[in-house]
Amino acid sequence: MRSLEEIYHAGETEWREGDFSVHRGFHFSAPGCHNSCGMLFYMKDGKLDRVEGDPLQPYNQGRLCMRCLSMMEIAYSEDRLKYPMKRARDKRGKDAWERISWDEALDIIEAEVNRIRDTYGAQSIMAMEGTGRGVNWQVPYLCYTGFGSPNFVTAFLAGDSCAIPRMTVAVTMLGGYLAPDFSEYNEERYDHPEFEYPETLIIWGANTVVSSPDGLLGWWFVDGMREAGTKLVVVDPQVTWLAAHAEVHIQPRPGTDAAVAMAMCNVIIQEGLYDWDFINCWCTGFEEFAEAVSEWTPERAAEVAWCDAEDIRRAARLIATNGRCAIQTGVSLDMSTNGTFAAQAAFALVILTGNIDKPGTNLPQVDPWGLELMYSAGYNEGVLSDEMKALRLDNNNTLRKGGFSGCASADQMLVALETGDPYPLKMCWIAGANPITCMGADAPRVYKAMRDNLDFTVVIDYVMTPTAMAVADLVLPCAMSWERNFLRSIFTPVRANKKCGSYYEAKSEEDIVIMVGKRVNPEHFAQFETDIEFLQHQIDLALNPRMSFVELADQSYDWPKQEYRRYEKGLLRGDGSLGFNTPSGRIELDPSMMKMFGMPSLPVYEEPVESPISTPDLFEKYPLVLTTGGRDWAFFHSEGRNTPSLRNMHVDPLVKVNPADAKKFGVKDGDWVWVENQRGRCRQRVLVNPGIMEGVVMADHAWWFPERKDEAAAPSFFGTFDSNVNNLTQQGVYGPHGFGSPYRGLLCRIYKCTEENSRMLPSEQIAAEGR
Ligand SMILES: Nc1nc2c(c(=O)[nH]1)N[C@H]1C(S)=C(S)[C@@H](COP(=O)(O)OP(=O)(O)OC[C@H]3O[C@@H](n4cnc5c(=O)[nH]c(N)nc54)[C@H](O)[C@@H]3O)O[C@H]1N2
Numbered sequence: 001m002r003s004l005e006e007i008y009h010a011g012e013t014e015w016r017e018g019d020f021s022v023h024r025g026f027h028f029s030a031p032g033c034h035n036s037c038g039m040l041f042y043m044k045d046g047k048l049d050r051v052e053g054d055p056l057q058p059y060n061q062g063r064l065c066m067r068c069l070s071m072m073e074i075a076y077s078e079d080r081l082k083y084p085m086k087r088a089r090d091k092r093g094k095d096a097w098e099r100i101s102w103d104e105a106l107d108i109i110e111a112e113v114n115r116i117r118d119t120y121g122a123q124s125i126m127a128m129e130g131t132g133r134g135v136n137w138q139v140p141y142l143c144y145t146g147f148g149s150p151n152f153v154t155a156f157l158a159g160d161s162c163a164i165p166r167m168t169v170a171v172t173m174l175g176g177y178l179a180p181d182f183s184e185y186n187e188e189r190y191d192h193p194e195f196e197y198p199e200t201l202i203i204w205g206a207n208t209v210v211s212s213p214d215g216l217l218g219w220w221f222v223d224g225m226r227e228a229g230t231k232l233v234v235v236d237p238q239v240t241w242l243a244a245h246a247e248v249h250i251q252p253r254p255g256t257d258a259a260v261a262m263a264m265c266n267v268i269i270q271e272g273l274y275d276w277d278f279i280n281c282w283c284t285g286f287e288e289f290a291e292a293v294s295e296w297t298p299e300r301a302a303e304v305a306w307c308d309a310e311d312i313r314r315a316a317r318l319i320a321t322n323g324r325c326a327i328q329t330g331v332s333l334d335m336s337t338n339g340t341f342a343a344q345a346a347f348a349l350v351i352l353t354g355n356i357d358k359p360g361t362n363l364p365q366v367d368p369w370g371l372e373l374m375y376s377a378g379y380n381e382g383v384l385s386d387e388m389k390a391l392r393l394d395n396n397n398t399l400r401k402g403g404f405s406g407c408a409s410a411d412q413m414l415v416a417l418e419t420g421d422p423y424p425l426k427m428c429w430i431a432g433a434n435p436i437t438c439m440g441a442d443a444p445r446v447y448k449a450m451r452d453n454l455d456f457t458v459v460i461d462y463v464m465t466p467t468a469m470a471v472a473d474l475v476l477p478c479a480m481s482w483e484r485n486f487l488r489s490i491f492t493p494v495r496a497n498k499k500c501g502s503y504y505e506a507k508s509e510e511d512i513v514i515m516v517g518k519r520v521n522p523e524h525f526a527q528f529e530t531d532i533e534f535l536q537h538q539i540d541l542a543l544n545p546r547m548s549f550v551e552l553a554d555q556s557y558d559w560p561k562q563e564y565r566r567y568e569k570g571l572l573r574g575d576g577s578l579g580f581n582t583p584s585g586r587i588e589l590d591p592s593m594m595k596m597f598g599m600p601s602l603p604v605y606e607e608p609v610e611s612p613i614s615t616p617d618l619f620e621k622y623p624l625v626l627t628t629g630g631r632d633w634a635f636f637h638s639e640g641r642n643t644p645s646l647r648n649m650h651v652d653p654l655v656k657v658n659p660a661d662a663k664k665f666g667v668k669d670g671d672w673v674w675v676e677n678q679r680g681r682c683r684q685r686v687l688v689n690p691g692i693m694e695g696v697v698m699a700d701h702a703w704w705f706p707e708r709k710d711e712a713a714a715p716s717f718f719g720t721f722d723s724n725v726n727n728l729t730q731q732g733v734y735g736p737h738g739f740g741s742p743y744r745g746l747l748c749r750i751y752k753c754t755e756e757n758s759r760m761l762p763s764e765q766i767a768a769e770g771r
């Protein structure tokens, strides 16, 4: 019998199988994903014919999720953009596109960039992107070194409410982000001689089997449960698959996580269940932290969070006494004004119990090659002067100035766009984002600000999105994974993909950046003739590169070994000394860096800005707590609505309602309802679900209806505003560290859609309110 290695051509990146040429590569984007699973691209007559998971790739071991498995449905779909297109400024919002050549597109971009720079200064150009896709470093690179502007920003994501808040907290506490250990740092994976599965896994505000975020595949958790009986502690207002399998499931009122986490820490401290040897040797701030959480008895937290005090105790004891423990936190902790403190207390659970950097615990993450493939790419390459850097709209936030966010403040950007204060913003470059459908809180405000104040907007995407239709003057088609050479490092391994196909005039992000860069800063971009040279440049800037891009692409990936207990071996600090990468060299439960930046350093519980307790009058009118945007198997944010087998999994926007609340508010399963608060409303269908806690509803985010071609233009933009839960969220509200906006933990009411109350749809209303 032939071995897998033989069948799948171990060590080769390209071979023939009958009529097919087979290419060993990775998916990354487009379409979007945080991860980068090993794929085999089967090409026939120059076209992708099918994809398979690469069984020889230890990261995903041949497995693919439904988004990759349905790739063929979008690869050559009618919805895919084929050519650059322009639209006259006075036709903004209309379906009035004109096909142009890339040369003409570049002429327009060059002329507009130069005009805006000459008239207003380079700072008036902003470049934005959504979450980590294959545009992550390319867009900031173009912004800083091409346009010469410091204003790279996430696409109106209020309060940087994704990953950055948690990342900031973890870095100030222990010098790196914390991920649970499923041996993802070693190529042998589960066969690594020292690896052992976590015995307890805390899953806090995350739905990882569905979301597989930030380089981690959720099914690794299932491996642990199956192979080693890993026990779960889940903190989530809904019964997810993971919660249904949990030893302890705590359902907190959305936005109250800090109270629950502090109470768990308090139990561990009061009952003496902490690892004193570890704390004594490797931590500072224990007494200050213990004092900060001391008033949080389980009873008090349970009252605040609408959960059970005994569950809090059980969870804390399990975490402290059941051996190796790891934590996985989710975006819920980024999406609340109190979230940074919740994250601090949640991370403290594994610190207090000594579950750090040992097998089956939590490992401070480091990038194996020290590549800069994130928001700071190009920031320090000498193109931006100190004066220009000082103009960055950082909302005067000391942590942001200290480099913790790596980008400008979306909240301040919106105000500057609307008011011209401190200076006008005139151009927007958007790649890999669809802000009026998904990322932007208060979507109507984001839409109007862009529509009315921007002179020139470019959108790069693989489909015509609501944002492109609403505000773009130029739309450029982007390549999909197999149509581009790319470099990907989300922790391990470092991967390289080789282009093996093309689609009409779609281009890779790398090619687009070089082409545009040569027009807007020819001097800097003269060093790059090809995408490979550009990719090589990023490798040349890395701290520990191990080979060239071409060499890496020839072997597909590189997986440097990572040891456990690095803090005991001097492997976590730049100077080789023992300990953690913090100012004190220890884990800081009361982080000195927070104090250095003038920020609060110890957790405090504060109610969500709108809640039954903080705004009782509002609660009378809007008697349900609202959480938004839980992840879905089928969709990656606003993507996937036009991929038939994905859409069939989830046909309509859904709001999950507990049966008791459905009865109380007179709605049934399948009813179209309005979800409404004082800022706006959107319509979604009720999914009566006993798994969602009583008093809480959970509404989908990121909806649009690409099939509604006759509603593509204003005011509907593919129906996006009518079902957009971000009609109810808000901008300019964040926590004490400047991060964390309430996308979760709001108030709302729900009522049935009727003909009468649906006469004026949100899209029409937003259009009518405009100029
Ligand atoms: N398929 C798919 N995968 C994705 C994405 C996608 O759109 N689709 N998006 C990617 C991105 S950008 C991100 S940030 C990650 C996010 O990944 P996760 O953090 O896993 O995200 P969610 O499923 O949005 O939220 C997790 C859970 O939080 C619960 N929750 C809601 N409100 C609260 C609260 O106040 N407290 C607590 N404790 N729990 C709460 C929800 O019920 C949900 O089960 O996923 C990434 N992966």
Ligand SMILES: Nc1nc2c(c(=O)[nH]1)N[C@H]1C(S)=C(S)[C@@H](COP(=O)(O)OP(=O)(O)OC[C@H]3O[C@@H](n4cnc5c(=O)[nH]c(N)nc54)[C@H](O)[C@@H]3O)O[C@H]1N2
Pocket: 029, 030, 031, 032, 129, 130, 131, 132, 133, 134, 135, 155, 157, 161, 162, 331, 431, 432, 433, 434, 435, 437, 438, 439, 440, 460, 461, 462, 463, 465, 478, 479, 509, 628, 629, 630, 636, 637, 638, 639, 701, 702, 725, 726, 729, 743
């Ligand atoms: N209410 C609410 N709102 C939320 C959330 C929530 O939970 N609740 N989650 C928030 C979070 S955590 C995040 S990260 C944001 C995500 O927001 P975004 O990341 O902005 O997601 P999308 O709106 O799907 O926009 C991404 C666009 O990029 C395109 N695209 C995909 N791949 C590529 C590529 O390689 N190149 C280019 N040029 N384009 C590509 C897609 O077609 C899509 O149109 O949404 C946020 N919005």
Ligand code: SF4
Pocket: 027, 028, 032, 033, 034, 035, 036, 037, 060, 063, 064, 065, 066, 067, 068, 212
């Ligand atoms: S996680 Fe899913 S969508 Fe992402 S690369 Fe892997 S299989 Fe594809």
Ligand SMILES: [Mo]
Pocket: 131, 162, 163, 331
């Ligand atoms: Mo995100």
